[in-house]
Amino acid sequence: MDAIFDIELKLLLEGVYLRYQHDFRGYAVSSMRRRVQQAMDHFGCATISQLQEKVLHQPAVFAQMLQFFTVQVSEMFRDPSYFRALRETVVPVLKTYPSVKVWVAGCSSGEEVWSLAILLREEDLLSRTLIYATDINPDALRTAEAGIYPLDRIAQFSKNYRAAGGTGSLSDYYTSNLHDARFDRSLREHVVFADHSLATDTVFSEVHLISCRNVLIYFNRELQNRATALFHEALVRRGFLGLGAKESLRYTEQSAQFLELDRDERIYQRI
Structure with a gap:
């Protein structure tokens, strides 16, 4: 049955x-197996083939499937x-630029984006910074853009x-109701x-800092290499990647192109 499940999984993703x-x-196949099984339970499908029929013929079902394909787990100032x-290592260097661009790749529901905006404001840097917040899930992007979270x-x-x-x-930065x-x-x-x-798009801007956290762990090695190559291309010389x-970049094709600036916090600098 596992072999048939994996065949159907490949057909669904294709x-x-x-x-x-x-x-x-x-x-990563192991992660995708779990997520698709959860989707099957949610939509009441006994097989992936049944799920595939719904997904391919009903765009509204695919929109819901994005909640299973992508991981929406985050919190403000996570880790x-x-x-x-x-704040201590990267921001002092960013302050030496007349203007700064930051890319939050895989921003999910936006908690990290708002966290970085607050940090940069406190460091008197936000006024000359542009933050690109990107994700593949339109519902997550709408939540991120709204900046409204349960009390x-x-x-x-x-x-x-x-x-x-x-x-x-933190209360300086929000208003609340019940x-x-x-x-x-x-x-x-x-x-x-x-x-x-x-997985499919190209670089859209030159940036000074990329924060892409807890995204690569869901990619296989080939896709990790593609993503880190995009990061290398997007970063200015001596730009930062978190x-x-x-x-880790250790086993990617781009590992030699980055300096490990902070091993514990997984912060790298483009050589």
């Missing part, structure tokens, strides 16, 4: 690529030590903010949200 031009064929390292998540966000070296209070917290619209003025796929805590 069909999605041909029908919708979203390419998940280079994603606070990473943001502290950016019950704010306590953890605030704890992370303080641990990341925040210089004020249910939600809405982040300051003036932060949004420095962000461009856009659809972009690391990855997730369980990610």
Whole structure:
């Protein structure tokens, strides 16, 4: 049965690529198996073939499938030590440029984008910075752009903010009601949200910092190499790349093109 499951999985991913031009064929198989099984349970399908029929014939089902194909797990200032390292090691260099461009690749529902905007404002850098926030999931991008998060998540966000070296209070940056917290619209003025796929799209701008955290772990080796090649091409000379805590450039084709600036926080600098 496992062999048939994998055959059907390949057919589904090929069909999605041909029908919708979203390419998940280079994603790690073990992770994709779990996600597709969850989708089958959600849509009440006994086989992937049944799921494929729904996905290919009903675009609304495919839109829902993106929630399973992509991982939407994040929080503001997630892994606070990473943001502290950016503040202490990367930001002083960024301040030497007259203007700065930052790319948050795979921004999901936007928590990291808003975190970086707050950090850069506190460092008096946001006014001359443009942040590109990209993802392949349109629903996630809409959430990211709105900057509205459930109030019950704010306590953890605030704890992370303080641990990341925040210089004020996170409450300085949002207004709240009984249910939600809405982040300051003036932060949004420095962000461009856009659809972009690391699997199929090309470089769109030269940037000084790329933050792509907890995305590469879901790619196979070939797709990891494609993504890191895009990052190398996009970065200015001696630009910075930040990855997730369980990610590394060590086994990618681009490893020799980067200096490991902070091993613990997975921060690299383009040579």
